[in-house]
Amino acid sequence: MTPATSSLLVRAARREEVERTPVWFMRQAGRSLPEYRALREGVPMLESCRTPELVTEITLQPVRRHGVDAAIFFSDIVVPLMAVGLDLDIVAGVGPVVAEPVRARADLDRLPELTAEQVPDIAESVRRVVAELGQTPLIGFAGAPFTLASYLVEGGPSKNHERTKALMHGDPELWHALCERLAQISLTFLRVQADHGASAVQLFDSWAGHLSRADYERYVAPHSRHVLAGMAQSHPDVPRIHFGVGTGELLVPMAEAGADVIGVDYRVSLADAVSRTGGRYAVQGNLDPALLFAPWPALERRVREIVEEGRRAPGHIFNLGHGVLPTTDPEVLTRVVELVHDASAR
Amino acid sequence: MTPATSSLLVRAARREEVERTPVWFMRQAGRSLPEYRALREGVPMLESCRTPELVTEITLQPVRRHGVDAAIFFSDIVVPLMAVGLDLDIVAGVGPVVAEPVRARADLDRLPELTAEQVPDIAESVRRVVAELGQTPLIGFAGAPFTLASYLVEGGPSKNHERTKALMHGDPELWHALCERLAQISLTFLRVQADHGASAVQLFDSWAGHLSRADYERYVAPHSRHVLAGMAQSHPDVPRIHFGVGTGELLVPMAEAGADVIGVDYRVSLADAVSRTGGRYAVQGNLDPALLFAPWPALERRVREIVEEGRRAPGHIFNLGHGVLPTTDPEVLTRVVELVHDASAR
Numbered sequence: 001m002t003p004a005t006s007s008l009l010v011r012a013a014r015r016e017e018v019e020r021t022p023v024w025f026m027r028q029a030g031r032s033l034p035e036y037r038a039l040r041e042g043v044p045m046l047e048s049c050r051t052p053e054l055v056t057e058i059t060l061q062p063v064r065r066h067g068v069d070a071a072i073f074f075s076d077i078v079v080p081l082m083a084v085g086l087d088l089d090i091v092a093g094v095g096p097v098v099a100e101p102v103r104a105r106a107d108l109d110r111l112p113e114l115t116a117e118q119v120p121d122i123a124e125s126v127r128r129v130v131a132e133l134g135q136t137p138l139i140g141f142a143g144a145p146f147t148l149a150s151y152l153v154e155g156g157p158s159k160n161h162e163r164t165k166a167l168m169h170g171d172p173e174l175w176h177a178l179c180e181r182l183a184q185i186s187l188t189f190l191r192v193q194a195d196h197g198a199s200a201v202q203l204f205d206s207w208a209g210h211l212s213r214a215d216y217e218r219y220v221a222p223h224s225r226h227v228l229a230g231m232a233q234s235h236p237d238v239p240r241i242h243f244g245v246g247t248g249e250l251l252v253p254m255a256e257a258g259a260d261v262i263g264v265d266y267r268v269s270l271a272d273a274v275s276r277t278g279g280r281y282a283v284q285g286n287l288d289p290a291l292l293f294a295p296w297p298a299l300e301r302r303v304r305e306i307v308e309e310g311r312r313a314p315g316h317i318f319n320l321g322h323g324v325l326p327t328t329d330p331e332v333l334t335r336v337v338e339l340v341h342d343a344s345a346r
Numbered sequence: 347m348t349p350a351t352s353s354l355l356v357r358a359a360r361r362e363e364v365e366r367t368p369v370w371f372m373r374q375a376g377r378s379l380p381e382y383r384a385l386r387e388g389v390p391m392l393e394s395c396r397t398p399e400l401v402t403e404i405t406l407q408p409v410r411r412h413g414v415d416a417a418i419f420f421s422d423i424v425v426p427l428m429a430v431g432l433d434l435d436i437v438a439g440v441g442p443v444v445a446e447p448v449r450a451r452a453d454l455d456r457l458p459e460l461t462a463e464q465v466p467d468i469a470e471s472v473r474r475v476v477a478e479l480g481q482t483p484l485i486g487f488a489g490a491p492f493t494l495a496s497y498l499v500e501g502g503p504s505k506n507h508e509r510t511k512a513l514m515h516g517d518p519e520l521w522h523a524l525c526e527r528l529a530q531i532s533l534t535f536l537r538v539q540a541d542h543g544a545s546a547v548q549l550f551d552s553w554a555g556h557l558s559r560a561d562y563e564r565y566v567a568p569h570s571r572h573v574l575a576g577m578a579q580s581h582p583d584v585p586r587i588h589f590g591v592g593t594g595e596l597l598v599p600m601a602e603a604g605a606d607v608i609g610v611d612y613r614v615s616l617a618d619a620v621s622r623t624g625g626r627y628a629v630q631g632n633l634d635p636a637l638l639f640a641p642w643p644a645l646e647r648r649v650r651e652i653v654e655e656g657r658r659a660p661g662h663i664f665n666l667g668h669g670v671l672p673t674t675d676p677e678v679l680t681r682v683v684e685l686v687h688d689a690s691a692r
Binding site for chain 1: 506507508509510511512515516555556557558559560592594595612613614615634635636637638639640641644645648668671673
């Protein structure tokens with residue numbers, strides 16, 4: 001057992017006793033940090049995700065600056081899609097844009113399975129990061145099948161996912177074939193990271209909150225379950241965090257898809273999340289990232305409330321209910337880390 | 347009692363027996379209709395909202411075309427703010443943009459109370475629409491204080507509402523003063539519509555789903571309650587519909603703020619909405635607008651499911667779980683109206 005696997009984060013995820021609450025922030029490695037913006041200057045997003053020097057440095061920046069209890073692997077959910085040869089790009093101010101959207105069965109031919117050999121740079125980045133991190137655990141990163149499918153079907157980010165839902169309901173066979181392929185890709189991407197030293201993984205289903213529970217259960221959960229169950233089988237010691245935004249209605253099926261930790265967005269209290277999931281899962285969350293813009297006394301009050309609520313959960317990893325906003329003052333983040341450490345010390 | 351006040355919509359809202367389920371669509375008067383696009387050609391949004399000929403024609407278009415059971419007054423939530431003299435505009439592709447955002451107490455001076463005399467055009471538009479509608483009821487329209495406040499504080503549409511939440515938590519006194527003023531404005535705007543013939547009203551809190559329940563209850567509900575209670579007092583025969591997107595967590599406080607009908611978005615089943623609110627409220631919803639893009643058999647199945655679920659509610663008004671998307675095929679909407687009428691006949 002390496003030091004990182006006995007870390008606070010891993011123990012909290014396993015619902016073991018911890019001496020204080022671990023804390024990290026979604027998008028902690030990113031635009032809120034001036035050192036990140038400096039490093040990314042002139043480097044396109046996808047290039048930065050495939051360059052081990054950059055991935056390593058960007059992943060480590062928030063750990064050094066904030067003293068968070070985990071690093072999150074710097075990547076983008078479309079990186080493994082690019083690795084299998086799909087023609088896509090990340091357009092600044094827009095997001096991932098897919099040259100030819102997936103609309104018919106023939107389009108699946110452009111989406112072969114992912115093999116570890118296609119992402120040697122990811123393996124190298126993970127090894128470098130883990131070597132630098134020492135006792136701090138690295139959380140592996142992948143997008144969940146539904147969110148990936150939405151980008152592929154819509155051709156880019158979508159507010160309403162109308163083509164995706166039309167496909168899901170109108171051609172369930174093609175939908176499931178697409179998601180099976182994406183589940184294989186996500187699983188392989190996570191396995192590469194765990195093979196090379198990630199101590200935990202987080203499956204991001206950013207858009208899942210745009211689904212009804214019935215649709216989630218029928219069209220999405222089986223594929224996310226494939227990813228999470230596959231990780232449980234190959235890497236039983238690597239806890240699995242499952243997160244989506246606006247997923248209060250989906251906490252039960254998302255937890256039951258095979259998570260150790262259920263990500264909770266700020267709309268649902270940790271107490272409600274624990275009770276809805278029967279007290280059987282650790283929880284991660286759930287400070288509203290907008291509150292990082294409030295005066296300190298209001299923010300402090302809310303952080304303390306969340307720490308207290310978290311004490312009554314089977315396990316609690318402090319995080320935001322969503323990613324750090326780019327305009328966030330990084331000094332506030334550091335102060336929140338200190339406060340969580342201080343307020344949660346047993 | 348005019349014919350419209352004994353309409354299906356009003357009776358369903360009052361939880362009375364109806365011979366079939368009434369149906370209308372949020373944003374039925376809008377860009378999905380070619381006749382709307384033709385009429386709006388070259389006319390700025392806010393100008394069209396203040397021109398009785400246009401408001402009348404646009405409000406009536408979907409009633410004529412689809413045979414829906416209610417008209418929704420064509421307006422924009424910022425119209426009453428413009429009427430009190432606030433400098434704002436609706437920018438195509440962006441939304442409402444406020445020249446000088448509200449950030450300090452002095453800014454409230456730019457937001458006087460609304461009087462009926464400031465919106466004679468609204469009164470005239472309502473009278474014209476009601477005269478043309480005959481037995482079909484008109485639903486009055488206003489934005490709720492929180493959503494209006496978000497536009498004013500952010501200066502325009504916002505994804506994360508960080509300035510709004512920072513103000514709410516950081517200066518609750520100013521926040522409440524702002525929302526009290528906005529509640530007065532919304533209430534007056536609805537009263538003008540009810541005074542001149544609207545048979546029901548809908549309070550739109552488009553962004554409320556971005557709040558936790560605790561924040562909603564503390565910072566928002568008192569002000570929406572002021573609007574809804576004010577309507578109950580002045581117009582007890584005019585049912586009140588209360589709607590927001592992504593508000594599964596807020597259904598109880600939104601209902602208890604003084605609604606007769608709680609709007610349900612597609613993420614929550616009507617059955618869950620009824621059970622969460624104790625079976626004491628009629629429900630409105632909740633077809634996912636993205637499903638209007640699915641092949642007819644899939645759409646038909648879902649419409650029939652919703653009609654069946656609605657039969658077990660104390661009252662049901664069929665609607666979408668969100669507004670009609672601009673790219674929706676209007677013929678599909680007409681077909682859904684026919685299907686709801688057919689499937690729900692008692």
